[in-house]
Amino acid sequence: MGINKTAMDGTLESSDIQITVSKGTDGVQISLESDVKKRFGDDIIATIKEVVKKFGLDNVNIKAVDQGALDCVIRARTITAIQRAMDDSEQPAWEAL
Numbered sequence: 001m002g003i004n005k006t007a008m009d010g011t012l013e014s015s016d017i018q019i020t021v022s023k024g025t026d027g028v029q030i031s032l033e034s035d036v037k038k039r040f041g042d043d044i045i046a047t048i049k050e051v052v053k054k055f056g057l058d059n060v061n062i063k064a065v066d067q068g069a070l071d072c073v074i075r076a077r078t079i080t081a082i083q084r085a086m087d088d089s090e091q092p093a094w095e096a097l
Helices: 037-055 071-085
Strands: 007-009 017-023 028-034 060-066
Touching: 007 071, 017 071, 028 037, 037 060, 037 071, 060 071
Parallel strands: 028 060
Antiparallel strands: 007 017, 017 060
């Protein structure tokens, strides 16, 4: 199962992150916008990559707009956006946590 459509989860509110997932052709590509990118950017990207890996996705584009989200929020938003993009959002993917 792979990415079927572009999907998003999250908001641009403080302490949240907006994740947009779309079909890719060149591996896992992550674009991050964040005021704390210098300090926490590598950690945010690593968290997103970990979730993508658990879904077994090889070609995906992810745009993340961070507003100071905690790790658990980043994971939850990424899982939901991926599941929506895969048309598989009936049950949460708890194993991806």
